[in-house]
Amino acid sequence: MSTWSRTLDALVRERGPALFGYAFVLTGSADAAEDLLQDALVRTFRSGRGSRDLNSAHAYVKRAISSAFIDSGRRSAARPRTVTQEGLEPATTPDHAPASAAVADLHAALLTLPPRERACVVLRYLEDMPVASIAAELGLAVGSVKRYTADGVAKLRQLQLDVDFTQTETVPVWEGR
Numbered sequence: 001m002s003t004w005s006r007t008l009d010a011l012v013r014e015r016g017p018a019l020f021g022y023a024f025v026l027t028g029s030a031d032a033a034e035d036l037l038q039d040a041l042v043r044t045f046r047s048g049r050g051s052r053d054l055n056s057a058h059a060y061v062k063r064a065i066s067s068a069f070i071d072s073g074r075r076s077a078a079r080p081r082t083v084t085q086e087g088l089e090p091a092t093t094p095d096h097a098p099a100s101a102a103v104a105d106l107h108a109a110l111l112t113l114p115p116r117e118r119a120c121v122v123l124r125y126l127e128d129m130p131v132a133s134i135a136a137e138l139g140l141a142v143g144s145v146k147r148y149t150a151d152g153v154a155k156l157r158q159l160q161l162d163v164d165f166t167q168t169e170t171v172p173v174w175e176g177r
Contacts, residue, residue, distance in 0.1 A: 004045055007045075007054060007057050008041070008045055008057070011057050011058060011061065012041075015054070015058050019040075019065065020033055020037055023036040023037045023040075023065050023069075025107070025110065025122050025126060026065070026066075026115075026118060026119060026122060028107065028111040036065055036068055037061075037065065039064070039068050040064035040065040040068055041064075044057065044060045044061045044064050066119055066138055067138075067139075069115055070138070105161060106163060109156050109159045109161055110156070112159075113156070116148045117148045117149070117151050120134060120138070120145050120148040120149040120152060121149055121152040121156070123138075124145075125165055131145050134149075153165045
């Protein structure tokens with residue numbers, strides 16, 4: 001078995017659910033998340049970047065997911081869409097506790113944000129990444145990341161979500177990972 005094949009196998013086995021969860025939070029659809037993850041894996045391993053260690057491959061695939069998601073947002077900007085509550089997939093757990101409602105509300109609200117704002121908010125508050133790391137991940141200036149994050153949070157606050165974006169541990173953890 002080749003080096004890239006072993007790395008790909010280990011990545012999908014050990015980090016696949018986390019990568020899928022990240023793609024799902026960005027897209028809002030299991031099908032779109034699967035497609036986005038598959039495209040990111042192909043992009044990464046086709047170019048030979050994924051043939052390194054597991055952590056490097058994970059970072060490249062995550063960056064490819066972010067880039068592909070933002071690129072798809074640019075293409076679909078000419079065709080705006082409305083996200084409704086019916087567009088969300090049903091919860092996978094039979095418990096309809098308030099915590100799952102908060103996660104669903106947050107997810108629905110995130111889907112209303114433009115791609116770059118959504119990516120910045122998700123990386124900052126759900127992935128708990130520092131601004132400089134987000135800038136490196138998305139290929140943006142630090143000031144741009146701050147602006148996209150601030151704009152995204154302002155829009156989410158207008159929706160009157162019961163989430164405190166000043167402390168990352170108060171944001172509901174996405175259970176889909």
